[in-house]
Amino acid sequence: MLRFTDVGLRYPGAPESAPDVLRGLRFTLEPGSFTWLLGPSGAGKSSLLRLMGLSLRPTTGQIDVLGLRVGTARRTALAATRRRIATVYQDFRLLPYMTVADNVALPLRLAGRPEASLQPDVAEILAWVGLDHRAEMRPATLSGGEQQRAAIARAVVGRPDLLLADEPTGNLDGVQARRLLMLLIELHRLGTTVVVATHSEDLPARHPAPSLHLHDGRVTRGDPA
Incomplete structure (x- = not known):
């Protein structure tokens, strides 16, 4: 499903003295898994999610996503794979001039349904x-x-194989955050591979699952207690 092999990321124009945003990442996520992506603000969680979602390419190393080897893939193959991936953001990114139904329908309309x-x-x-x-x-x-629930509906209406959630509960109170977590767990039970980035300690405690811990641009694996 997802394999990172010695992956590093450095943004263009970064000072030579600055460390890479991500470096030496090596891990595999199996199909149908649920994984927490943990680490403090600024650790590189959003950058890692962008690599998983194919909106960034690594500076070094190799990434395989949904059976696609990213470094050698053609643009048409990359575009087809991106359509199998959905992302939920902390700031919702709903279009304010559209109804909720039209926001949710937008990915299907763009796909020509x-x-x-x-x-x-x-x-x-x-x-x-x-x-x-x-x-x-x-x-x-x-x-x-x-x-946030509308944003999730828009993300999953096309039945993605991979769902990436970037701090999806950051703007929610405790009750709403737990409700959102239950939706993500249910989506996982239906077969979608789910990766959730968070700095919350409460949510992983409520739903123990394997995790990736980011610190200083490097990643370590963690298993539920």
């Missing part, structure tokens, strides 16, 4: 996240927790 065939999928996903009664509302009228 006929309108008649996508509507049942949108309705099903909104019911799954508990927002079917908010379908025609604008994002600004929703609570923070509801907006």
Whole structure:
């Protein structure tokens, strides 16, 4: 599913004296796994997620994602693989001028799905996240927790093989954060590979799972107690 082999990342224009953002990363995540990505702010969690999501390429080393060897892949193969990956962000990134239903439908429309065939999928996903009664509302009228659930619905409506969540509970209170965690766990149980970046100590304690710990640009593996 995901294999990193001696991967390093250095952003263009960084001073020569500055250390690489990520270096010497070596790990494998199996299909259908749930993994916590842990580390303090600035440790490189978002950069690592961008490598997993194919929005960045490594400076050194090799990455294999969903059976694709990234370093030698053609653009068409990269684009096809990106469509199998979804990302949920802390800041929701919902389009404010669209209804919740239209925000969720957007990935399917961009993929060219006929309108008649996508509507049942949108309705099903909104019911799954508990927002079917908010379908025609604008994002600004929703609570923070509801907006994050709408963002998850948009991410998973296309049935991705890999879901990456970047500090998805950072703007939520404890109750909403736990509700969001239950959605991610349920998605994992349905077969999606899930990677969740967080600096929270409460969420991994509530759902023990294998973890990647980032510190000073390097990663170590951890197993649930």
